[in-house]
Amino acid sequence: MSDIAVSLQQLTLAYDNTIAVPQLDLDIHRGELISLLGPSGCGKTTTMRAIAGLMAPRDGKIIIDGDDVTQVPANKREVGLVFQSYALFPHLSGFENVAFGLRLKKTPAAELTQRVEAGLQLVGMGHLADRKPAELSGGQQQRLSLARSLVMKPKVLLLDEPLSNLDARLRLDMRTELQRLQRQTGITMVFVTHDQSEALALSDRIVLMKHGRIEQIGSPEALYNQPQTTFAADFVGYENIFAVAAPSSTHSGSIIHNDHGNLELDYTVAAKHIAWRPGGVIVGKGPHTGTIAAVAFAGNQREYVIDSGAGPVKTEVDASIPAATIGDKINFDLPLSTARIITATS
Numbered sequence: 282m283s284d285i286a287v288s289l290q291q292l293t294l295a296y297d298n299t300i301a302v303p304q305l306d307l308d309i310h311r312g313e314l315i316s317l318l319g320p321s322g323c324g325k326t327t328t329m330r331a332i333a334g335l336m337a338p339r340d341g342k343i344i345i346d347g348d349d350v351t352q353v354p355a356n357k358r359e360v361g362l363v364f365q366s367y368a369l370f371p372h373l374s375g376f377e378n379v380a381f382g383l384r385l386k387k388t389p390a391a392e393l394t395q396r397v398e399a400g401l402q403l404v405g406m407g408h409l410a411d412r413k414p415a416e417l418s419g420g421q422q423q424r425l426s427l428a429r430s431l432v433m434k435p436k437v438l439l440l441d442e443p444l445s446n447l448d449a450r451l452r453l454d455m456r457t458e459l460q461r462l463q464r465q466t467g468i469t470m471v472f473v474t475h476d477q478s479e480a481l482a483l484s485d486r487i488v489l490m491k492h493g494r495i496e497q498i499g500s501p502e503a504l505y506n507q508p509q510t511t512f513a514a515d516f517v518g519y520e521n522i523f524a525v526a527a528p529s530s531t532h533s534g535s536i537i538h539n540d541h542g543n544l545e546l547d548y549t550v551a552a553k554h555i556a557w558r559p560g561g562v563i564v565g566k567g568p569h570t571g572t573i574a575a576v577a578f579a580g581n582q583r584e585y586v587i588d589s590g591a592g593p594v595k596t597e598v599d600a601s602i603p604a605a606t607i608g609d610k611i612n613f614d615l616p617l618s619t620a621r622i623i624t625a626t627s
């Protein structure tokens with residue numbers, strides 16, 4: 282058997298006249314947890330619906346486990362789908378909700394009971410099997426909907442922003458839980474999110490999407506540390522992105538600029554763009570001066586926006602240092618050591 286669970290080949294997805302996803306090529310490996318990450322409207326849900334068979338492609342192919350399923354109806358694809366809304370049957374118990382698909386497939390009673398109980402155990406819901414959805418918390422309902430998909434032993438499980446209805450604390454718990462479920466079951470999972478920290482935390486690989494195209498694909502570490510484009514850099518927190526101008530006759534270092542103006546660096550970079558995370562900017566010393574335009578307390582850090590020759594520079598400093606005040610003049614540095622050099626032209 283090949284290592285590829287799902288292969289999207291030149292997949293074009295459209296609504297009437299709008300092409301949502303043009304000619305997408307993507308191989309999803311067996312047993313991996315891969316995330317589709319990107320801003321709202323970039324085509325994540327559309328891609329999931331196509332894999333599930335809920336939307337016919339305009340062009341291209343979908344291969345699952347080596348079989349071309351492009352023309353195969355949704356109920357014959359053995360693909361599981363979990364949404365942010367749990368879509369449980371309100372009048373059925375937890376057990377019966379999880380059993381639903383197995384009953385449709387006329388699974389023998391003993392096997393059905395065994396599989397449902399195992400599924401409920403897997404998501405930590407064994408003790409709540411008799412409750413109806415209204416008697417369960419949002420997190421518990423989401424666990425049930427996960428179990429309902431997992432008991433069907435899908436070839437691939439699609440999870441479309443499954444955590445976005447949960448509160449912040451529960452989201453963190455469910456992240457860990459999803460990772461554990463994936464390791465334990467070995468089921469190939471495609472996880473959709475617009476939240477970069479969620480994708481970074483739980484994925485084997487991340488597909489960063491922009492306007493229906495793949496902007497960058499790789500491990501969380503690679504995306505976080507080596508974003509290849511300004512879009513990718515911005516998405517993983519390089520909030521200060523500058524264009525690099527051609528060297529001038531009056532300054533020996535590179536000049537960076539944006540719509541607001543210029544800053545002269547004391548070193549040279551050969552790139553289209555250069556970027557810093559707020560934490561990569563040195564505050565309180567350095568060759569550049571600016572004015573504090575905003576101060577925000579953020580727990581361990583204090584975030585300053587510094588108005589500079591090249592517009593606002595977002596910075597963060599240790600919150601144990603006494604706070605500066607809006608209007609204060611302050612020095613800062615944009616060091617090469619913390620910069621991300623972006624050579625891509627788009």
Ligand SMILES: Nc1ncnc2c1ncn2[C@@H]1O[C@H](COP(=O)(O)OP(=O)(O)O)[C@@H](O)[C@H]1O
Pocket residue numbers: 296299301319320321322323324325326327328
């Ligand atoms: N039912 C629809 N009819 C027309 N256009 C749609 C429909 N659903 C989504 N779109 C468009 O397709 C693009 C991708 O949408 P979607 O896949 O839902 O994005 P995401 O899930 O990444 O937020 C968007 O431009 C969106 O406006």
Ligand SMILES: [Mg+2]
Pocket residue numbers: 325326327
């Ligand atoms: Mg969506």
